[in-house]
Amino acid sequence: MFGIKRRSAIEQRAKLMARMVMLIVDGLCTKSYDQFVESFSNPGEEPDETARDARMLQFEMRFSPTCWYEAMASSARPSIYIDGGGG
Secondary structure, three states: OHHHHHHHHHHHHHHHHHHHHHHHHHHHHHOOHHHHHHHHOOOOOOOOHHHHHHOEEEEEEEEEOOEEEEEEEEOOOOEEEEEEEEO
16 A cells, blocks of 8 residues: 555656656756746855856755755756755
């Protein structure tokens, strides 16, 4: 019983993560750096001058109080790195 619930939760999180990755990739490919920052930066945590010069953005994706991911995206060389977890 617990295995089915856990599997369902993992599948739901995977679907959410897949959607977020697609949104981030689309944003990197279709938006200017400033538009990307406007769409994805966490309020009050916009990139500093060094990050802007490197065209990098770090932000947090929170799917629940215990499930979060830290993401780093670069528009200079379009790429993303996502790390995190939780239950």
